Amino acid sequence: MPAFRLSAIVLFVPAVLSASMLLVAVAGIAAAAPATANAAPATANAAPATDLHKLCRQVKNDDAVRPYSHELYDGTVKAFKKLFPDASGTPQESELQTQANYRCMNGKVLACFVGANLPCAKMNGARDNPGADAFCKTNPNDDVVPAFATGHDAVYSYKCRNGKAVVTGAVWALDKRGFAKKLWAEVPQH
Numbered sequence: 001m002p003a004f005r006l007s008a009i010v011l012f013v014p015a016v017l018s019a020s021m022l023l024v025a026v027a028g029i030a031a032a033a034p035a036t037a038n039a040a041p042a043t044a045n046a047a048p049a050t051d052l053h054k055l056c057r058q059v060k061n062d063d064a065v066r067p068y069s070h071e072l073y074d075g076t077v078k079a080f081k082k083l084f085p086d087a088s089g090t091p092q093e094s095e096l097q098t099q100a101n102y103r104c105m106n107g108k109v110l111a112c113f114v115g116a117n118l119p120c121a122k123m124n125g126a127r128d129n130p131g132a133d134a135f136c137k138t139n140p141n142d143d144v145v146p147a148f149a150t151g152h153d154a155v156y157s158y159k160c161r162n163g164k165a166v167v168t169g170a171v172w173a174l175d176k177r178g179f180a181k182k183l184w185a186e187v188p189q190h
Contacts (some may be wrong), residue, residue: 053189056104062179065120066114068100072109075187076100079111082185102187105177109187112179119153122178132165133160 010031036059052072056062068076070093077090080100084116091099099113101120113118135149136158145165155172159163
């Protein structure tokens with residue numbers, strides 16, 4: 001049985017991405033950014049993963065996004081399966097190392113998996129989007145402003161009307177900490 005590859009995640013994201021974002025991802029319009037580009041930088045005082053469950057219970061909420069740790073492998077795989085139930089296999093350790101991230105919310109460890117149009121960073125909730133504005137100046141009546149123009153962390157989707165970016169809806173629902181709700185799942189301790 002061939003191993004599941006997180007790099008092929010676009011096959012499993014219909015429930016995660018809006019139709020327009022999926023079209024952008026599949027058509028290859030947006031240039032893929034390195035996996036770490038969508039993750040918030042880990043802070044210098046980020047707790048080691050072995051203590052992460054304890055830290056999260058103590059601090060309740062910590063928005064520092066931390067890199068993958070093998071000590072959380074079993075729980076990370078369970079979180080992955082919750083987020084991507086149609087995945088046909090378990091991600092390889094090397095894929096988890098490059099794409100799994102953690103943070104604390106409500107005293108629990110949460111995991112997110114960076115991929116094409118799957119940002120693990122705090123989302124940009126600003127309605128004004130300079131990237132969308134610039135795109136619309138050169139594409140004055142496009143029906144969709146692609147994620148490479150708005151930023152993959154943009155909460156809103158846009159279209160161009162007479163050279164101006166117009167909000168068409170929200171791509172992401174946010175949790176109370178400002179992260180995309182459907183991209184994060186709890187990492188069970190055991």
